Amino acid sequence: MLPPQEQEAIRSKFMELYEKAPLYLMLPKVNAVVAHAGIKEEMIGQHGKKVKTFVLYGDITGKTDAQGRPERRDWSKNYKGEKWIVYGHTPVLQPRFQQKTVNIDTGCVFGGKLTAFRLPEEETVSVPSQQPFLEEKFRTFPD
Numbered sequence: 001m002l003p004p005q006e007q008e009a010i011r012s013k014f015m016e017l018y019e020k021a022p023l024y025l026m027l028p029k030v031n032a033v034v035a036h037a038g039i040k041e042e043m044i045g046q047h048g049k050k051v052k053t054f055v056l057y058g059d060i061t062g063k064t065d066a067q068g069r070p071e072r073r074d075w076s077k078n079y080k081g082e083k084w085i086v087y088g089h090t091p092v093l094q095p096r097f098q099q100k101t102v103n104i105d106t107g108c109v110f111g112g113k114l115t116a117f118r119l120p121e122e123e124t125v126s127v128p129s130q131q132p133f134l135e136e137k138f139r140t141f142p143d
Contacts, residue, residue, distance in 0.1 A: 023035075023047055023051070023052055023055050024055050026044070026045075027119070031082065031083050031084060032085070033083050033084070033085050034087070035085065036056055036088065037055060037056060037058035037087055037088070037089035037090070038054070038058055038076065038085055038087040038101065038103075039054060040054065040075060040079070041081035043055075044083065056089075058072040058075065058089055059073040059074075059075040074098075076101040076103070077099070079099040079100065079101050080099065084100050084122075085102075086101075086102055086104060087101065087102075087104070087105075088103060088105030089105055091106065091137055091138045092139055093107070093138050093140075094106065095115050095117070095126070102117050102124070104116065104117050107129070107134075107137060107138055108129045110131065110133070110134040110137040111129050111131045111132050112133070113126040113129060114127050114129065
C-alpha cells in the first residue's frame with residue numbers, strides 16, 4: 001500500500017484528469033462518437049445537464065429494478081443515426097450491436113472480458129478477465 005502522501009498525489013492527479021476530460025469523444029475520421037453510457041443522435045454536439053446525465057448514466061427512468069440497479073430504457077434500439085455510437089456502462093456477456101451502436105462493456109471487472117471496437121474495420125477484439133466471474137452483474141436484453 002502506498003503512503004498516504006503518495007495516495008493523495010495520485011488521487012489529485014486522477015481528479016484533475018477526470019475533470020478536464022471531455023464528456024464524450026467525436027471521431028469524425030471514423031464517423032463515430034464514444035460516450036460512457038451512450039448518447040442520443042440529437043444530443044451529439046450538445047453539452048447541457050440532460051446530455052451529461054444521459055452520457056454518464058444512460059437513459060435512466062428514476063426507478064430501480066429488482067436488483068436495486070437504476071432502471072434504464074434501451075435507447076439504442078431507437079437510434080437511427082449514421083454515426084457509430086460506442087458505449088458501455090451496462091455490462092453484457094458479448095458486445096451488443098443495435099442499429100449503429102455497440103456496447104463494448106463486457107464486464108472485465110466482473111470476470112467477463114475487456115473489449116475494444118475497431119474502426120474502420122467495424123470489428124470487436126476481446127481478451128478474458130482474470131477476475132472471478134459474477135453472472136449477476138451482467139444485463140440481458142430481450143430479442
